[in-house]
Amino acid sequence: MKALRLVAIGWVFQLKMLSRSAFDGLLGILWPLFFATTAFFMFRTSHDPRALLYAALGSSVMGIWSSTSVAASSALQRERWYGTLEAIVGTPAHFSLVLIPITLAMSTVGIYSMAATLLWGRFLFGIGVHIVHPLLFAVAVPATVLAIGLLGFLLSVTVVRYRTAWALGNALEYPVWLVCGFLVPLSLFPGWVRPISWALAPTWGVRAIRQAALGGAPQIPVAACIGLAALYGIAGALLVDTVLRSARKSATLSLT
Amino acid sequence: MTSLRIFFVGGLTSYRALFNWLTPWILIPSFLIAPLFQILLFAYIGRTTHLESDRFYVIGNALQYAAVPCLFAMGNTIGGERYQHTLSLVLTTPAGRLPLFIGRSLPVIANGFVVSAFALVTGSALLGVHVPLSAVAPLVLVAAVTAFSCTGLGLCNAALGLRVRETAVTSNIIFGLLLVFCGVNVPLSSLPAWMSTIAEGLPLTHGIAAGRRLAGGADLGSVAGLVGAELLIGCIYLVAGYALLRLMEVEGRRRGTLEIA
Numbered sequence: 001m002k003a004l005r006l007v008a009i010g011w012v013f014q015l016k017m018l019s020r021s022a023f024d025g026l027l028g029i030l031w032p033l034f035f036a037t038t039a040f041f042m043f044r045t046s047h048d049p050r051a052l053l054y055a056a057l058g059s060s061v062m063g064i065w066s067s068t069s070v071a072a073s074s075a076l077q078r079e080r081w082y083g084t085l086e087a088i089v090g091t092p093a094h095f096s097l098v099l100i101p102i103t104l105a106m107s108t109v110g111i112y113s114m115a116a117t118l119l120w121g122r123f124l125f126g127i128g129v130h131i132v133h134p135l136l137f138a139v140a141v142p143a144t145v146l147a148i149g150l151l152g153f154l155l156s157v158t159v160v161r162y163r164t165a166w167a168l169g170n171a172l173e174y175p176v177w178l179v180c181g182f183l184v185p186l187s188l189f190p191g192w193v194r195p196i197s198w199a200l201a202p203t204w205g206v207r208a209i210r211q212a213a214l215g216g217a218p219q220i221p222v223a224a225c226i227g228l229a230a231l232y233g234i235a236g237a238l239l240v241d242t243v244l245r246s247a248r249k250s251a252t253l254s255l256t
Numbered sequence: 257m258t259s260l261r262i263f264f265v266g267g268l269t270s271y272r273a274l275f276n277w278l279t280p281w282i283l284i285p286s287f288l289i290a291p292l293f294q295i296l297l298f299a300y301i302g303r304t305t306h307l308e309s310d311r312f313y314v315i316g317n318a319l320q321y322a323a324v325p326c327l328f329a330m331g332n333t334i335g336g337e338r339y340q341h342t343l344s345l346v347l348t349t350p351a352g353r354l355p356l357f358i359g360r361s362l363p364v365i366a367n368g369f370v371v372s373a374f375a376l377v378t379g380s381a382l383l384g385v386h387v388p389l390s391a392v393a394p395l396v397l398v399a400a401v402t403a404f405s406c407t408g409l410g411l412c413n414a415a416l417g418l419r420v421r422e423t424a425v426t427s428n429i430i431f432g433l434l435l436v437f438c439g440v441n442v443p444l445s446s447l448p449a450w451m452s453t454i455a456e457g458l459p460l461t462h463g464i465a466a467g468r469r470l471a472g473g474a475d476l477g478s479v480a481g482l483v484g485a486e487l488l489i490g491c492i493y494l495v496a497g498y499a500l501l502r503l504m505e506v507e508g509r510r511r512g513t514l515e516i517a
Binding site for chain 1: 304428431447
């Protein structure tokens with residue numbers, strides 16, 4: 001119960017902070033819109049309303065990943081800059097319970113971008129989103145946000161010793177957009193790419209959202225999303241202990 | 257002589273000190289990996305929509321990616337100085353502003369050119385795009401001119417940095433606008449008329465058009481007009497950026513906001 005309370009309060013605080021940041025808030029909304037607009041122009045040439053809807057739904061999830069990838073990869077570095085890293089590491093709560101709300105808030109901010117992209121598509125390109133399974137859509141979106149947030153958590157822990165991890169997070173933005181099938185069907189890629197796509201929760205998230213909106217069975221992608229989110233969470237939590245032990249042992253927590 | 261020294265030595269020192277981009281941990285993901293994946297992303301969207309060939313996207317995105325160093329680095333000439341608390345010191349020196357600011361743009365142009373060239377070569381190799389051997393030297397020229405014109409726009413961005421705190425935000429927004437407007441992934445003929453009209457006055461548009469024609473087998477003479485237009489646009493932005501910098505500097509001094517914009 002205490003753990004849930006910590007995650008919930010941490011998530012609210014982080015969400016408030018991110019919403020007031022020009023970089024994470026305003027740019028988080030605008031940045032994916034540039035790519036969505038380009039994609040809309042490209043898909044519009046096919047004169048197929050379903051293709052445009054496919055692009056609109058895919059583009060809308062791009063924003064969730066964008067708001068997570070750069071911010072999550074530099075999450076610990078950011079705490080270092082604020083001078084709060086030692087304080088939050090020193091709390092009696094498990095460090096993963098402090099870090100997860102931070103990356104969850106980052107992916108949650110992506111919902112602004114998702115809504116903005118769908119509205120942009122609706123009003124500027126006339127892309128109407130008719131949701132076939134509204135209830136499942138309402139489950140698919142938070143499941144995707146949760147999974148991307150926990151992927152961000154795993155990423156932030158993995159790159160903790162990389163001082164300029166923001167650059168890596170930045171570079172990871174396009175590859176995930178590409179291999180997770182946000183705008184390109186996975187069938188177009190070489191066979192060796194598919195296992196990578198399947199291991200990434202955004203692949204299942206965008207599939208769940210598309211199947212909930214366009215019709216289909218989003219239950220399996222939603223379950224895959226949640227399953228992968230749990231795996232990322234467990235792997236991250238295990239890694240956190242190792243990383244913190246190593247940093248404390250070599251006294252590099254604030255220096256790395 | 258002093259001006260030349262400020263131009264070359266000052267520009268290079270500022271580049272090394274401010275951007276810290278000599279570390280491969282930033283350079284490789286930002287300038288080598290990201291442009292390749294931007295090319296792949298749009299080439300694959302292009303394959304899905306059957307809009308244009310892979311060559312169209314390789315040339316467009318490789319040349320457009322020069323905008324990243326050109327915009328961010330120039331924006332950082334102000335934002336970075338402010339962050340390091342050295343902006344006031346730089347602006348109180350008696351150094352001529354022309355060599356001071358333009359000198360900082362020279363390494364940036366070279367950086368933008370290298371990024372474009374790398375993306376062109378590796379993007380073409382990855383997607384199996386064939387560029388005629390005779391087009392290589394003219395393409396090098398086009399990439400250099402495009403990097404120059406983007407740096408002109410970058411200087412305007414740097415001037416904005418004297419009034420706007422978040423230069424990273426303005427740099428990203430300008431990069432996004434160039435992506436949408438300049439015919440990078442969508443032919444200008446497929447954009448609304450007002451967008452293609454605006455594109456005519458932006459850096460990249462003519463350079464990308466010239467690059468595509470050269471890669472398609474045209475000779476340099478037939479794209480001289482486009483290259484000239486790109487160069488002219490770059491010069492206009494450079495002059496406008498310099499004038500804006502001076503204006504913002506005077507305003508910043510008058511309002512006492514140089515350090516707190």
